[in-house]
Amino acid sequence: xxxxxxxxxxxxxxxxxxxxxxxxxxEKQAKMGKLTARERILSLLDKKSxxxxxxxxxxxxxGFGMESxxxxxxxxxxxxxxxxxxxxxxxxxxxxxxxxxLGLMHARKITKIMDHALKMRVPLIGINDSxxxxxxxxxxxxxxxxxxxxxxxxxxxxxxxxxxxxxxCAGGAVYSPALxxxxxxxxxxxxxxxxxxxxIKTVLGEDISMEELGGAKVHAEITGNAHFYAxxxxxxxxxxxxxxxxxxxxxxxxxxxxxxxxxxxGKKVEDxxxxxxxxxxxxxxxxISLTDGTEFLEVMEYFAPNIIIGFARMEGETVGxxxxxxxxxxxxxxxxxxxKAARFIRYCDAxxxxxxxxxxxxxxxxxxxxxxxxxxxxxxxxxxxYSEATVPKVTVILRKAYGGGYxxxxxxxxxxxxxxxxxxxxxxxxxxxxAANIVFRKEIAESENPEEMRKQKVEEYKKKxxxxxxxxxxxxxxxxxxxxxxxxxxxxxxxxxxxxSVFLPNKKHGIPPF
Ligand code: HXC
Numbered sequence: 001x002x003x004x005x006x007x008x009x010x011x012x013x014x015x016x017x018x019x020x021x022x023x024x025x026x027e028k029q030a031k032m033g034k035l036t037a038r039e040r041i042l043s044l045l046d047k048k049s050x051x052x053x054x055x056x057x058x059x060x061x062x063g064f065g066m067e068s069x070x071x072x073x074x075x076x077x078x079x080x081x082x083x084x085x086x087x088x089x090x091x092x093x094x095x096x097x098x099x100x101x102l103g104l105m106h107a108r109k110i111t112k113i114m115d116h117a118l119k120m121r122v123p124l125i126g127i128n129d130s131x132x133x134x135x136x137x138x139x140x141x142x143x144x145x146x147x148x149x150x151x152x153x154x155x156x157x158x159x160x161x162x163x164x165x166x167x168x169c170a171g172g173a174v175y176s177p178a179l180x181x182x183x184x185x186x187x188x189x190x191x192x193x194x195x196x197x198x199x200i201k202t203v204l205g206e207d208i209s210m211e212e213l214g215g216a217k218v219h220a221e222i223t224g225n226a227h228f229y230a231x232x233x234x235x236x237x238x239x240x241x242x243x244x245x246x247x248x249x250x251x252x253x254x255x256x257x258x259x260x261x262x263x264x265x266g267k268k269v270e271d272x273x274x275x276x277x278x279x280x281x282x283x284x285x286x287x288i289s290l291t292d293g294t295e296f297l298e299v300m301e302y303f304a305p306n307i308i309i310g311f312a313r314m315e316g317e318t319v320g321x322x323x324x325x326x327x328x329x330x331x332x333x334x335x336x337x338x339x340k341a342a343r344f345i346r347y348c349d350a351x352x353x354x355x356x357x358x359x360x361x362x363x364x365x366x367x368x369x370x371x372x373x374x375x376x377x378x379x380x381x382x383x384x385x386y387s388e389a390t391v392p393k394v395t396v397i398l399r400k401a402y403g404g405g406y407x408x409x410x411x412x413x414x415x416x417x418x419x420x421x422x423x424x425x426x427x428x429x430x431x432x433x434x435a436a437n438i439v440f441r442k443e444i445a446e447s448e449n450p451e452e453m454r455k456q457k458v459e460e461y462k463k464k465x466x467x468x469x470x471x472x473x474x475x476x477x478x479x480x481x482x483x484x485x486x487x488x489x490x491x492x493x494x495x496x497x498x499x500x501s502v503f504l505p506n507k508k509h510g511i512p513p514f
Contacts (some may be wrong), residue, residue, distance in 0.1 A: 017055055017072045021096030023040040028094055033232055034167060034189055037077050037092035037100075040127050044082035044237045045090070052079040059105045065134040073099050075130075076107040078113040080122075083244045086256075089117035092127035095167050099349070100130035102173065103137040107144025121250035123160040125240065126180070132171030145172035152179035159250050162240060165190035165219075165226070166233060167212070167488040178225060181347055182243060182299070185216035185226040188238045188418040193220055217302075224303040242297050246311040246318045247351055254352050255318035261486065264294030268285060270483040273360075277399050279425065280326040283308055286358060286398070287321050290314070290487045296321070299344060304336035309344040310352070313493055320348035323358035324409070326399075328405065331361035333405055334370055334377035340383035349389035354494050357395040357410040362431055363403035379404070380513040386414040388510065392497030394490050397468065397477065403430050412476045417479040417500065418493040420486070421468035428465040432458045435465070 001009070017299050018038060020026065026036055035043065041050055057064065075097035080089050091110050093100035102110075110126070117124035133141035156179065162185045163177035169192045177192070185192075193214035200206050200213070212218070220229035228243070230236035238255055238491045248255045256400075269289040272281055287296050291312035298310040310321055322341050324331030333341075348355050364370075364379055386393070386408070394417060395410045406427055410416045421427065429435065437444070440457040447453035470514040471477045481489055 001028065002439050005258060014055065018095045020072055021098070025096035026394075027028055032167075032189070034095070034129070035191045036096065037094035037127065037129065040164075040233065040237075041077060041079070041081070041090060041092050041165065043234065044125070044240060045088075046085065049081040051081065054078055054109045057105050057109055059103050059136075059137075061103055061137045061140070062359055064148075066136050069098075071103075073097065074103060074109065075100050076102075076106045076109050078109045080113075080116070083241055086244055087120070087122045088125055088244070088247060089113045089120070089122055090125045090127070093130045093167075095129040095131075098131075098134060098394055100128075100167065101134035102130060102141050102144050103134040104140040104144055106134070107141070107147055108112050111144075111147050114148065114155065117159055117198075118141075118151070118155045119449060121159055121252065121482040122164060123244065123247070123249060124155065124180075125162045126165065127164045127166055128169045128177060129165075130170070130173045131168060132173045141304065142172065143466050145175070148176050149179060152176055157251060157346075160244075160247050160351065162243070164236065164240065165192055165216075167191070168196075170194075174225075181225045182234055183219070183225055184228045184230065184236050184240060186233055187220055187229070187231050189233065190216040190219070191225075192225060194345035198464070200344075200512055202228075218244030220300075221302045224340065226298065226303075227299050228300060240298075240370075246297060246313075247353070251350055251352070251387065252391065257316040257318075258292075258313055260316040261292035261313075263289055263291060266294060268484070269486055273398055273422075273424065273483070275424065277424075280330070282327055283323045283325045283360070284333070287312060287323060290356075290490065291319070291321075292316065300340050304334070306331055306334065307337035307341050309341060314356075314487070314494065317494070318353050319494070320344065320353045320355045321358065322355060322410070324405075326360050330366065332363065332365040333361065333379060333382065333408060335373045335375050338375075338378045338380075338382045338408075342385040343419055345382070345385035345389055347383075349391050352391060354392035354394070354497065355389065355410070356490055356494075357393070357416070359395060359397045359401050359405075359409040360399040361402070361405045362400050363405040364408075377513050382408050383414065384510070384512045386410045386416075388504065388512075390500070390502040390504065392491045392500050393417050393492055394497075395419045395489070396481075396486055397425040397427065398483075399426060400431070401425060401427045415502075417497050418489075420479055420481045420489055421477045422483055422486075423468065423480055425468035425477075425480075426462075426466035427471040428461075432462045436461045 078091045161180035163180045174192045191210045217478045219226035228239045272285045308323045436457040444453045
């Protein structure tokens with residue numbers, strides 16, 4: 001054959017394989033409101049940047065009629081490309097080919113691109129749309145998952161790992177996403193569960209829809225498995241592009257800075273917080289008043305909303321924010337918010353992103369439910385994460401900083417580099433009402449007018465302890481600042497921390513309260 005006919009033959013072969021599971025299966029995919037695996041990759045990556053590998057890979061399974069089955073690309077597309085000109089490795093499972101199920105070759109393709117991502121120190125993006133372990137390939141499918149999980153774990157904290165759930169993600173398929181850093185879900189499309197409704201019906205006799213069992217909302221709001229929730233696949237891809245813009249390509253780099261911007265023209269920082277500590281406000285307004293422009297990429301927005309985590313920029317540099325949200329449960333720490341914050345702190349620490357903590361909260365949430373849910377174990381995670389983090393750490397106490405919450409929210413004692421407090425800050429073992437009731441119980445009970453006495457004692461306690469000056473006198477906070485100075489103070493603190501160098505005791509690894 002001439003070169004020309006060889007090229008024509010190659011093109012024909014490519015076209016054939018690129019059809020995936022064929023027109024009927026693609027039609028079914030479209031009917032479900034889903035893009036194909038190839039369309040997804042092309043929509044997410046920069047135009048013409050995608051380079052594919054192992055397009056012609058085929059399974060070699062036998063039995064169950066597999067010998068006669070052609071599974072194009074073995075149900076997964078792998079390759080490299082760029083997003084906003086930043087290199088990434090990617091795989092996308094093709095549901096049109098045997099339901100995107102994972103057989104031996106399918107797993108080999110995924111692990112090949114994972115190895116590449118780790119070696120080249122670039123982010124890995126996995127688009128999941130799969131029925132799980134390919135039943136016909138038995139233990140080889142399970143082996144494939146094991147190889148993927150092992151690599152997810154090795155790569156953890158070295159390169160960013162992003163999972164996008166764009167279809168069913170059943171059985172073994174859910175654990176790779178669970179081992180990665182960020183999980184993206186889309187309304188009506190994403191489903192994640194260990195065992196599907198039919199198994200639940202058989203084993204437990206219960207009827208439940210896929211959506212109720214493990215739909216996008218379930219994971220964004222209840223389980224905390226998902227970090228980003230979108231209404232459409234295209235919105236999801238935009239969220240991924242935004243995330244990539246904030247994070248470095250590996251743990252040996254810093255995020256690439258953007259041109260600095262002044263804060264957006266929202267509310268002024270000094271006008272947001274009500275002087276009555278019982279009146280809530282939206283902490284997001286504070287974050288936006290401190291950062292460049294109005295952009296703030298909130299992570300896990302719908303899970304444990306009593307704490308806010310996310311990325312923004314200050315003078316063009318990426319900063320991770322951890323902030324109590326007084327609008328929800330007064331911003332208390334509980335099991336879920338501790339988990340949420342701790343994981344984010346570890347992410348920022350692993351990827352050289354400084355952490356700014358904004359504090360206004362009455363402590364850990366009391367009650368039997370929380371105690372029995374393990375608030376001691378979960379609450380310890382945030383203490384561990386802040387203590388271990390060696391990136392620059394700045395704290396601003398806006399109003400309440402009570403009890404364990406004061407310590408947990410990146411206090412000096414957990415090695416914050418800079419701690420600032422507004423004059424409205426109340427740093428105390430507990431809130432004035434609770435404290436006065438305990439400390440002055442006798443006086444209140446024995447008084448002729450207990451209610452009046454209680455009020456008086458609460459005021460006395462407030463004057464003495466519910467302010468920032470006792471902590472300032474001890475050097476536990478570095479400076480009491482006016483609200484309008486906050487951005488400048490944080491910026492300066494981050495600037496002088498740029499070259500921060502801290503050494504932890506040598507060890508194989510710690511034992512965090514997982
Ligand atoms: C082989 C599979 C498959 C699988 C789907 N297919 N899942 N083939 N192994 N695990 C095939 C179907 O036979 C079908 O092939 C095509 O993919 C499309 O599937 P449908 O069922 O027609 O699609 P849909 O109605 O949309 O339902 C999707 C689904 C369902 C909900 C994912 O297929 C399903 O429940 N599959 C099994 C899910 C599951 O329990 N997985 C766990 C596996 S065990 P044809 O040829 O007809 O088009 C596991 C353990 C690993 O993963 C543990 C590691 C820790």
